[in-house]
Amino acid sequence: MTTPRNDPTEIPADLVSGAARRLAHYAHLTPVLTSHTLDAKCGGKIFFKCENFQRVGAFKFRGAMNAVLQLTDAEKAQGVITHSSGNHAQALALAGQLLGIPVCVVMPSNAPEVKRAATAGYGARIVSCEPTLAAREAAVALESAKHGYVLIHPFDDWRVIGGQGTAAWELLDQAGHLDIIITPCGGGGLLSGTALAAHTKSPHTRVIGAEPERADDARRSLEAGTILPSGDPKTIADGLRTSLGQRSFHVIQRHVDQIVTATEAEIIDALRFVTERMKILIEPSCAVPVAPILTGKLDVHGKRVGVILSGGNLDLQPLFQALSERWL
């Protein structure tokens, strides 16, 4: 049984505009950058919305914060839980810390120590489990039963989707008219939130999702008309290994124009272009929407194109190991 707020096929009204009002005092208004070199290369005008400069280094803060801000006082007292080894864990931990709400994060035992430390650094309680989806879900169920935690799903939650959409909502103010907005697509929270933002604020803007060729569940699901998950895809774009949720699929079917894909080599080339030429750090997932612009697979000639750079949590250990070996 679902309440209207949670019905996966009923998109709540004012989802993104409400989130934008709610987040105004909490999320950074991230800058928009451009690149002469890229524009000359692709013949379009590209606007990068820099969510790598967002709190916790990723757009995920928007969705987590928007969800937590809408809890009832009783829910706030109980606390929240999620399972994630990625940006959503840190995002929820910070959101809880800012509002004084207990946060529990279930993490697989093989999660990188640096992510565990970062999440704990924001005051979250961390519960370890075996690195399988079944074990994660069992641990969440057990902890929730024991402590009464409210689950904040990383993407299959309207409050989270609404929050993620606020990046595009801001971008449309900052960049002016856009012909296209393109975002990475993993669980589809960012893509569906972006599609709802554009649908409300700029209905003629085409919204496009970008996936790794090796994790193309959104492309296949749209073709099939039903969710076809990706299994355990092997891609450098670690944020895009998850498959669509019911709510994101529902929105994407209605409001997303196209899904484009990128090979691993194209993703690495795009990552290299953005880091070396634009001097900003992005994670592999957000190189995915840049790749089809660089290769020309997506024709943007004469177009104004917004790209959501979703986050900056790139592991630089290989670089620092090389530098330390050489200089220390």
Next chain:
Amino acid sequence: MTTPRNDPTEIPADLVSGAARRLAHYAHLTPVLTSHTLDAKCGGKIFFKCENFQRVGAFKFRGAMNAVLQLTDAEKAQGVITHSSGNHAQALALAGQLLGIPVCVVMPSNAPEVKRAATAGYGARIVSCEPTLAAREAAVALESAKHGYVLIHPFDDWRVIGGQGTAAWELLDQAGHLDIIITPCGGGGLLSGTALAAHTKSPHTRVIGAEPERADDARRSLEAGTILPSGDPKTIADGLRTSLGQRSFHVIQRHVDQIVTATEAEIIDALRFVTERMKILIEPSCAVPVAPILTGKLDVHGKRVGVILSGGNLDLQPLFQALSERWL
């Protein structure tokens, strides 16, 4: 014999303000970033002037462009020359390209291919020489005699120093009052230009230079009252291996309050902090002024401090090699 413009002990009037007017249409007005995490750590308020986002990825464009803009028509027709394997080469090449002036760059035969290609990409003619200072200077003399090129020295030139000072000139507008401005110090062009900018625009701002402990010629020279070059220092901060020039030393003696130094480990830690936490790419040289703030060697408690992030030309090859090996 030196003309007044070139007298190393006579600082030309309006050096930085004139450069700022001249560069307004050519250089990017680079953004100023802040970091909550760093401010909480050091107890001050730090303003980073992001010259890593400058054209060619470094402040060096300012000095080179300011110099080239002041050439006579006859000099412009003859063209310019420099010897450099670093950012000044690319900066001069772009400055020449923008004004249609021939540029010749003498590069040691062991310069990285990527720098050679970048410089050639801006249309400069490249002359290779043996990797010694004597061979470089001989090649410059030979080419100048043959073609009548005008030498644009990377730092021992008032026009270059004036141009470099415009980064601080802008920062003082963008950040408001600053108690301290700190910059890296190699040949001293950036530090002396910054000191002149502050002296004119904000005389109560203390100007501090930062050097690698292994290349502390400015610190030693100031103590001795005479230029004591560093020889061939081994430091990761490749932009700071050069020693002071006559003009920069003259300014630094008069208008710089202090030189602080950083060990190689401190430089790498600071590089890691800025890249991982602020999500921007900087080169090792500009981690040097960040290091004493992070370690507390420079007490900035309660102070408003400007830091010139001089450039972003960090070699990411070890990172991309690791990513390619893992994913392709």
